Amino acid sequence: MLELAILGLLQETPMHGYELRKELATKLGTIRAAISYGTLYPTLKRLQTAGFITESASDPSMIPPMTSKRGRVVYKITADGKERFADLLAQAGPETYDDAGFGVHFAFFSRTDRATRLRILEGRRRRIEERREGLRDVLSRAAGRLDAYTLELQRHGLDACEREVRWLEELITNERSGRAPAASAGTFDLPAEPLQERAAGESPQEQPRPHQDRP
Amino acid sequence: MLELAILGLLQETPMHGYELRKELATKLGTIRAAISYGTLYPTLKRLQTAGFITESASDPSMIPPMTSKRGRVVYKITADGKERFADLLAQAGPETYDDAGFGVHFAFFSRTDRATRLRILEGRRRRIEERREGLRDVLSRAAGRLDAYTLELQRHGLDACEREVRWLEELITNERSGRAPAASAGTFDLPAEPLQERAAGESPQEQPRPHQDRP
């Protein structure tokens, strides 16, 4: 799973480990908080051994700070790596439908063809529906055996399942009709913020603005 | 984490591995689908070595089927194990607030004193709030850098965070006012099912049932 994510990010631009971890954290923030270095470095080593990435020291593209000879290692994807990435993106096994696997695949959906997107979305939906049925069974059949807290936990979990199924259904509908993914209006809207100049790479300012939350 | 769960279940009644796994699955169904045997058996061995549980072969409490000499191993909690369980229940480290840790602790809240319950609930809330703030940051600051699918993933994650915080807040309020946990009315309702006879400990019938679980 991590392999896919790393290959995907390195396909955009070469990076060193620290940077990679940060990008991973923002791109997959929903899935896992932050990848551990105890995972990242061994994985990078593995990918390197397999020939999917190469390392080159002291990249030249460092202008602002960093003008010294510290041992920064920049990783770059190879042709084999790109091929591998495409393979991993297209093929969907059972591990594609668990929380982590689905999250990573979804995060790279903009580089996945529609047929695969639909396949993954539907596989994930089936998975969640199964979990949901399991919880319903427990709540209706085993309810008497369980204490109030355990029951409450199941209820909350069931709720989350139902919500996710609805979300997936919406996404599937959108995919089928060829619309963009983000048709969910009102899910996230800043009150009166100027967020036009996004889609450009940068925004130089950044005022105090302490996290307004939905009106 | 698993250690806590196993000790907790064995405190209710002695069990063998297979049964333990099933109980784990229904009690922690929200948290992890089903514990792997590749996890369970080594953990049992560890607990045994540590002196928290003991194994005894071929339990006598097997009346209906099972009258043979197969190597069924029944695990029983020891006095040390009970002490250990109480310790684990009471103390809350950082791992108590991640998804798995919190879920297990919550599942045993009926055996936790109120002060600890509140501490854990609040710690979890803080954790989720941090995750939520991270997602809000990404959505407001880094939005231009990310594609529509990644953004949608973040939105969905943010939504889940906000929902969970609300859930936790409700639970905290209930704890403080001394009420039972399940005040969430209408969260779970089958269309026209008769599920009155819950809350009694038992229901004697249920005929066909090969291998009843607990009479």
Added chain:
DNA sequence: GTAGCGATGTATCGGGCCGATACATCGAGG
């Protein structure tokens, strides 16, 4: 000036947990 601090950066180690796999018994149905 210099001492500390937080961010940047690379790397390893022990251990928990998972999926795959192997093997064996039992009751039920074809």
Added chain:
DNA sequence: CCTCGATGTATCGGCCCGATACATCGCTAC
């Protein structure tokens, strides 16, 4: 009779995590 699914115990390779160690850079504070 014979296979199939549930019950049951157990191991192995491998991913991934948290803790830890070490080193440099730029900033602020004394």
